[in-house]
Amino acid sequence: MKLKSNIATSENGFIFNPATGDSFTSNGIAAEILAYMKLAESEQEIKKRIIDKYEVEPSQLERDWDDYMLQLKEANLLDL
Amino acid sequence: MYVSQNKKDSKALTIAVTGLNANDNPGPGLAVIRALRDGFGSDLKIIGLAYETLEPAIYLKDHIDKTYQIPYPSAGVKALLERLSYIQEKENIDVLIPNFDAELHNFIKIEKELLSIGIKTFLPSHKQLEERDKVNLKAFGDKNNFKVPADEVIFKSSEIDVPAEKFGYPLLVKGKFYDAYVVQNASDAHKAFHKLHAKWGLPIIIQKFIKGTEINIAGLGDGMGDAISVIPMRKMYITEKGKAWAGITIEDEKLIALAKDFAKATNWKGGFELEIMKEDNGDLYIMEVNPRFPAWIYLTVASGQNQPKALVDLALGNPIDSFSTYKTGKMFVRYAWDNVVDVEEFQKFSAFGEL
Numbered sequence: 001m002k003l004k005s006n007i008a009t010s011e012n013g014f015i016f017n018p019a020t021g022d023s024f025t026s027n028g029i030a031a032e033i034l035a036y037m038k039l040a041e042s043e044q045e046i047k048k049r050i051i052d053k054y055e056v057e058p059s060q061l062e063r064d065w066d067d068y069m070l071q072l073k074e075a076n077l078l079d080l
Numbered sequence: 081m082y083v084s085q086n087k088k089d090s091k092a093l094t095i096a097v098t099g100l101n102a103n104d105n106p107g108p109g110l111a112v113i114r115a116l117r118d119g120f121g122s123d124l125k126i127i128g129l130a131y132e133t134l135e136p137a138i139y140l141k142d143h144i145d146k147t148y149q150i151p152y153p154s155a156g157v158k159a160l161l162e163r164l165s166y167i168q169e170k171e172n173i174d175v176l177i178p179n180f181d182a183e184l185h186n187f188i189k190i191e192k193e194l195l196s197i198g199i200k201t202f203l204p205s206h207k208q209l210e211e212r213d214k215v216n217l218k219a220f221g222d223k224n225n226f227k228v229p230a231d232e233v234i235f236k237s238s239e240i241d242v243p244a245e246k247f248g249y250p251l252l253v254k255g256k257f258y259d260a261y262v263v264q265n266a267s268d269a270h271k272a273f274h275k276l277h278a279k280w281g282l283p284i285i286i287q288k289f290i291k292g293t294e295i296n297i298a299g300l301g302d303g304m305g306d307a308i309s310v311i312p313m314r315k316m317y318i319t320e321k322g323k324a325w326a327g328i329t330i331e332d333e334k335l336i337a338l339a340k341d342f343a344k345a346t347n348w349k350g351g352f353e354l355e356i357m358k359e360d361n362g363d364l365y366i367m368e369v370n371p372r373f374p375a376w377i378y379l380t381v382a383s384g385q386n387q388p389k390a391l392v393d394l395a396l397g398n399p400i401d402s403f404s405t406y407k408t409g410k411m412f413v414r415y416a417w418d419n420v421v422d423v424e425e426f427q428k429f430s431a432f433g434e435l
Contacts, residue, residue, distance in 0.1 A: 006331060008409070018331040018408035020293070021314035 001069050002079040003037045011035075017077060024075060029054075030068060092123040094172055095392060096199070099179025099372075100130045100137035100147070104416075105258070105321050106375040108179040110137045112388045113144065115381045119389030127171050133430045139421045146171070149433035153183045161190045168197050175200045175395045177388065179372050182257050184209060202303075202395040204349050204371055211346065212369035214254055214285050220369075224345040226338070227365045229357075231287040237273045243286040244269060252287040255280035260322060262289060290367070292359040295332075296324065298373065298380050299339045300387045301348030302394060308402040309385040310339040312356075313376060316411070324376055324414075329383045331408040338364055351377070351391055376412055383410040 008016040013031035015024040026034065029050075036046045043065075050061060072078050095116055099107030113126050128147030130138050138147045148167050151159040167173070176199050178187045187194075188203050195201075211220045221228030229252075232243035244251060244266060253269055254260040255276035263269040273284050294315045299307045312335040317326035339354055351373035357365045373388060380387045385403040393400050429435040 016409055020332075021316065021328040021330045 001037070001043060001072070003034065004077055004079045007077055009034045009038060015077065020076060022075065033068065092125065093120055093174050093392070094125040094127060096127040096129055096173045096176040097179065098129045098183060100128050100135040102136045104319060105323055108373045108375045108377055110140070110143065111375055111378040112177055112179060112373055113137070114378050115386055115388035116392065117143070118381050119386045127167065127173060133426060136419065138429060138435060139419055139425060147429065147435050149429065153186050157186045157189045160186050161193055164194065164199070165197060168199060173199045175392050177391065178203070181371060184371055200395040202350050202391050208346050208348060209371055212371060214256065214368060215283060217366070217369065221366060226342070227363060229288040229290050229365055229367065231285050233283045233285055235282050237270050240266065240269050240273060240286060247288040250289045252289050254285040254287055256283060290357045290359065290365050292357040294318065295330070295335065295356040295358055296327070296374060296376070297335055297339045297354040297356060298377055298387060299343060299352050299354065300390055301343040301346070301350060301352060303347060303349030305344045305347050306402060307340045307343035308400065309380065309387050309390060310336050311380045311383055311385055311406055312336065313379055326411065326413045327376055327379065329379060329406060329408050329410045334362070334364060342369070351387060379410060379412045382412070383407045
């Protein structure tokens, strides 16, 4: 999953798509994942970072990850 | 890259502007003036040209140095030219920017006479004006490979049923010059027909409804096939009249290409606005072509391309190059504000047609 190259994000979780004018707000962890995605880290690398940093079961992370990616896709923010 | 006269070296300019009706369905005049003030600085005299005594910008003295009442377009070109000649004797106008669709025909007609008394304009031709007219837009689109929703031009309300059956509801019912209603059934379509007929006359356009995202593009054509500036804006807040009350500049090469193709196909001269509906599959439909700057034109200045200033430079024959970049994510959020004036000001303008 790759974030579209023109998507602007900020540390406080604001997301702006300059191609459509759409903007979104995200919570802290979602903003952190976006920041890793912007650095072109792989899905596995990002998941490892999250598991190392937070107390989360891998199965829970998988479910939340899929849900988040679906939201990003629906928001037209991913390069498919 | 954009080259323009150095502000400090240029002589003070006098520019006349119409469209001072900064109301809930605003004319572009005030935004054009704001752009010119930004572009030319303090060495600028703005002459307002108003049709009605309650056009709000008449009373905004920080923006307009003096306003004159001018005759309605229906009074004809002779009355308009007489009035402008009178104003010219007093004000020595360098450039005049008309901002209403309905007045453009007359201003184009007297373009040469205005030039002979020292007033420059930068206007499309009558042919260009007619081609993009709502009534002719579908044919224009078909001829130039632009997507335009199917429509029918009607003169009687009894003719609504035919296009309604063909296109299905909802439908767009549009006035000759301004205003449009989305209607869900025959009863509402008839009501919309009569409202628009009473306000703008005939014909009425029944247009197929296209669902999508509303995007407007402000452009400036050099009259030789090039759009020297193009700024796309997505509407973020839309009034009951369908006007953008808030909007944001966006980045989309297809929109830029569409505006450039339009300028090329028409050799458009002057400001223009394309009203676009972008379908979910990315198809771009031209809903309307407005032959003038839009009321949100100041956003072009905020995003780095001062279209009204560039138009004045073109009218004056100053050398300019096309703009190439602009800032995306620039927003405008319009607001209403009560300007308080003494009745004497209103009385003066009402009685003498000057303020």
